[in-house]
Amino acid sequence: GENVEQHPSTLSVQEGDSAVIKCTYSDSASNYFPWYKQELGKRPQLIIDIRSNVGEKKDQRIAVTLNKTAKHFSLHITETQPEDSAVYFCAASIDQGAQKLVFGQGTRLTINP
Amino acid sequence: GAGVSQSPSNKVTEKGKDVELRCDPISGHTALYWYRQSLGQGLEFLIYFQGNSAPDKSGLPSDRFSAERTGGSVSTLTIQRTQQEDSAVYLCASSPGLAGVRMYFGPGTRLTVL
Numbered sequence: 001g002e003n004v005e006q007h008p009s010t011l012s013v014q015e016g017d018s019a020v021i022k023c024t025y026s027d028s029a030s031n032y033f034p035w036y037k038q039e040l041g042k043r044p045q046l047i048i049d050i051r052s053n054v055g056e057k058k059d060q061r062i063a064v065t066l067n068k069t070a071k072h073f074s075l076h077i078t079e080t081q082p083e084d085s086a087v088y089f090c091a092a093s094i095d096q097g098a099q100k101l102v103f104g105q106g107t108r109l110t111i112n113p
Numbered sequence: 114g115a116g117v118s119q120s121p122s123n124k125v126t127e128k129g130k131d132v133e134l135r136c137d138p139i140s141g142h143t144a145l146y147w148y149r150q151s152l153g154q155g156l157e158f159l160i161y162f163q164g165n166s167a168p169d170k171s172g173l174p175s176d177r178f179s180a181e182r183t184g185g186s187v188s189t190l191t192i193q194r195t196q197q198e199d200s201a202v203y204l205c206a207s208s209p210g211l212a213g214v215r216m217y218f219g220p221g222t223r224l225t226v227l
Contacts, residue, residue, distance in 0.1 A: 043219065044204075089155070096213075
């Protein structure tokens, strides 16, 4: 089955700088890669997702890149703000049939003012 | 439309008691997941239901944990003879299933075992 590894486990950046979180996956058949943000005491919320027919997707200050050959994908946050502080989870799955979404271990991102 | 709902939002129980946690998925979603999240930790997969297929129970930590899904909709997670290490937030999530895996989480149930 699918296995997702996420790095780093913690990340601290200065406000205004960029943050990058990386994930690798094991199943070359996986074609759906979402990212979830979990603020303290709240539920994980989907912030962006990408399918394997594209290599990059942007939404304002966040972007996700996918390298199918290397089986890794990354979340990029630019111009970080204090409200970006949260735990971020990546995940991977085959987006068809009865497939189970598999999560990485999470990255705790802290934005320092 | 309505999102995933869970009840109760908080549950305090005594060690050794049984508890039931409820999840109402998004209408029409055939896939339903249960996760456990201890303080400051990641998402620990417990169980996965997809339509009428046999559930994937590979994440259940012990035989004290069980879950059922009635009528392909509402799910109940039961923990028997609760232990202090069962204290955590229990998150339910649902996704369309055969139509896609985009997942939506409920607000969680915070379980405290005294």
